[in-house]
């Protein structure tokens with residue numbers, strides 16, 4: 001692997017391929033696979049990841065917002081794209097760019113039907129989301145009558161799929177709750193499908209759902225974090241490969257005398273003679289202040305170096321007292337060691353938040369094709 005010459009987020013497309021095949025191996029060959037590429041493909045690069053998934057044979061992509069889908073269309077991505085949280089103000093753009101909305105409430109269904117009618121659409125593909133317990137977005141079970149009524153004798157839209165989202169698919173202590181969600185979903189979809197007069201496909205599993213509840217794979221599964229190398233479970237993490245590695249370098253090395261302080265607000269006071277390294281990465285790059293003051297470590301030549309003092313906007317300081325290194329040497333913030341999941345845990349968050357928070361200022365480098 002090339003040594004970093006500045007702060008970069010290295011994206012390993014071979015690892016993405018490995019993870020894709022691993023996840024696919026957990027489901028039946030005929031089950032469709034949707035790759036979730038919202039939020040810059042979990043902080044990596046949505047265009048490159050979408051193009052790779054398209055090449056690998058994924059069936060669908062999903063983004064959160066319409067502008068994310070537009071970016072993929074601009075780059076020439078042809079796969080169907082489900083927009084998970086479309087904003088009505090952009091419905092016209094959504095139709096122009098052949099993006100497929102999640103419709104999740106009577107109000108948003110009505111709003112979409114109006115725009116689809118204005119734009120003279122026929123059988124425009126839409127996806128209906130039902131709330132089965134997450135209580136975030138979704139029609140309720142009781143809305144089925146309304147939906148059937150609304151769609152009767154009109155043809156602007158066609159329900160391509162019906163879906164829901166699990167609240168705790170990674171937590172086996174919530175198995176009973178999850179089973180109940182699956183039962184409610186089963187009931188809603190069989191009722192709806194009977195009354196629509198045609199059969200939309202169904203999907204409810206995210207990454208941890210694929211791992212823990214693959215019997216409920218239905219006709220499609222939706223995976224995000226698993227593609228990027230994490231499975232919310234140490235055993236699964238061991239099977240997956242992290243796609244993103246955040247690397248930086250040592251800008252300057254300082255000898256600190258006992259009693260001296262390091263960084264803003266003099267937050268760190270040295271007890272003994274130590275050596276520190278200053279790195280060109282800070283909270284503006286996505287390594288927040290919560291990682292400072294000894295909470296997190298990075299690695300230099302495979303050895304742990306704690307972040308000391310407050311994280312600055314563009315810099316952090318680390319303790320390299322017992323590490324042989326020099327200015328210009330590479331530093332791994334996360335990747336193989338520590339992993340993004342481990343690093344995130346230093347501030348009690350999860351890999352999802354850490355990965356999606358790496359700012360666009362950090363250059364993305366791609367390994368493999």
Ligand SMILES: *Cc1c(COP(=O)(O)O)cnc(C)c1O
Nearest residue numbers: 036165206207222223224225226
């Ligand atoms: C983000 C998201 C996913 C992906 O979840 P992972 O845990 O990353 O696999 C799937 N479905 C919906 C509705 C989502 O919002």
